[in-house]
Amino acid sequence: MSHIHWYPGHIAKAERKLKEQLSLVDVVIEVLDARIPHSSIYPDIKRLLGEIPRLIILNKSDLADDVKTKLWIKELKERTGHVVVASSSHKGNDYSVIVNKLIELGKPKMLKLMQKGLLPRPVRVMVVGMPNVGKSSIINKLIKKAKTKTGAKAGVTRMQQWVRVNPRIDLLDTPGIIPLKLDNQLIAQKLAFVNSVSENAYQNEEVANELIQILCQKYKEKFYEYYNLEADKEATLENIALARNWLVSGSAPDITRTAAYILKDFRDGKAGKFTLDDIDE
Numbered sequence: 001m002s003h004i005h006w007y008p009g010h011i012a013k014a015e016r017k018l019k020e021q022l023s024l025v026d027v028v029i030e031v032l033d034a035r036i037p038h039s040s041i042y043p044d045i046k047r048l049l050g051e052i053p054r055l056i057i058l059n060k061s062d063l064a065d066d067v068k069t070k071l072w073i074k075e076l077k078e079r080t081g082h083v084v085v086a087s088s089s090h091k092g093n094d095y096s097v098i099v100n101k102l103i104e105l106g107k108p109k110m111l112k113l114m115q116k117g118l119l120p121r122p123v124r125v126m127v128v129g130m131p132n133v134g135k136s137s138i139i140n141k142l143i144k145k146a147k148t149k150t151g152a153k154a155g156v157t158r159m160q161q162w163v164r165v166n167p168r169i170d171l172l173d174t175p176g177i178i179p180l181k182l183d184n185q186l187i188a189q190k191l192a193f194v195n196s197v198s199e200n201a202y203q204n205e206e207v208a209n210e211l212i213q214i215l216c217q218k219y220k221e222k223f224y225e226y227y228n229l230e231a232d233k234e235a236t237l238e239n240i241a242l243a244r245n246w247l248v249s250g251s252a253p254d255i256t257r258t259a260a261y262i263l264k265d266f267r268d269g270k271a272g273k274f275t276l277d278d279i280d281e
């Protein structure tokens with residue numbers, strides 16, 4: 001099994017840039033992928049964010065196992081002491097809940113400013129998270145919400161990189177991409193499943209094989225049903241190709257295509273709603 005590679009030099013640089021941006025904000029939205037709530041947490045997040053009040057969002061919840069999402073929300077609340085909510089930028093999500101939480105989280109800072117005799121100002125918020133977890137989508141949703149709210153007013157104020165969400169929240173328009181630290185190979189695999197890792201860093205077939213193993217461990221029945229696999233067959237790329245008739249030149253299983261389909265089906269939620277991290281692991 002070849003390893004998924006990562007680049008320490010880039011990590012140091014990315015962290016430095018993220019820290020600079022973090023020094024500008026009062027509240028951070030940490031976006032996780034609801035399908036891998038544990039594996040999409042940056043190992044050093046506590047050190048990076050320090051004491052900044054934090055709202056944790058389990059995004060892409062439309063693709064995740066609803067029962068497990070509820071369990072993870074409870075677990076992460078207990079583990080971190082932060083506010084945790086699920087969201088989906090694709091299925092109608094109520095972003096006013098998120099907006100209200102942000103205002104609440106910014107209150108202590110605003111009180112402090114007022115105690116110093118300063119005027120209250122909008123809470124400054126920034127979105128951070130691993131690649132591809134949906135940071136930009138969340139920013140877009142928050143901004144759109146603001147636009148509908150302010151209605152006929154002449155557009156939303158755009159001051160450099162700050163965007164006004166509403167009179168009480170300013171959003172830093174650039175999301176902070178948390179660098180990938182892939183020293184744990186199981187976590188690296190899971191990040192590859194959800195497209196957080198560049199496709200150049202791994203072999204589709206190897207990663208698809210790993211995905212099949214994990215899906216069959218956790219959701220065997222659903223997996224077998226979706227791919228028309230007979231119960232006595234082992235879930236291999238070859239058997240899936242044969243079951244689905246994904247063949248090359250008439251009869252041989254098309255392993256390359258099958259690997260690509262397995263990954264795509266999972267990423268698009270075609271084969272079902274799956275969560276690959278369990279709390280007791």
Ligand SMILES: Nc1nc2c(ncn2[C@@H]2O[C@H](COP(=O)(O)OP(=O)(O)OP(=O)(O)O)[C@@H](O)[C@H]2O)c(=O)[nH]1
Nearest residue numbers: 059060088089090130131132133134135136137177
């Ligand atoms: N199904 C589903 N797809 C989503 C959701 N949110 C975002 N996506 C999709 O996930 C992909 C990545 O979304 P982005 O918002 O670009 O993610 P990002 O975190 O900004 O990504 P980077 O800027 O590359 O770090 C896009 O194809 C989105 O359409 C969601 O809640 N559900």
Ligand SMILES: [Mg+2]
Nearest residue numbers: 135136137175
């Ligand atoms: Mg983005």
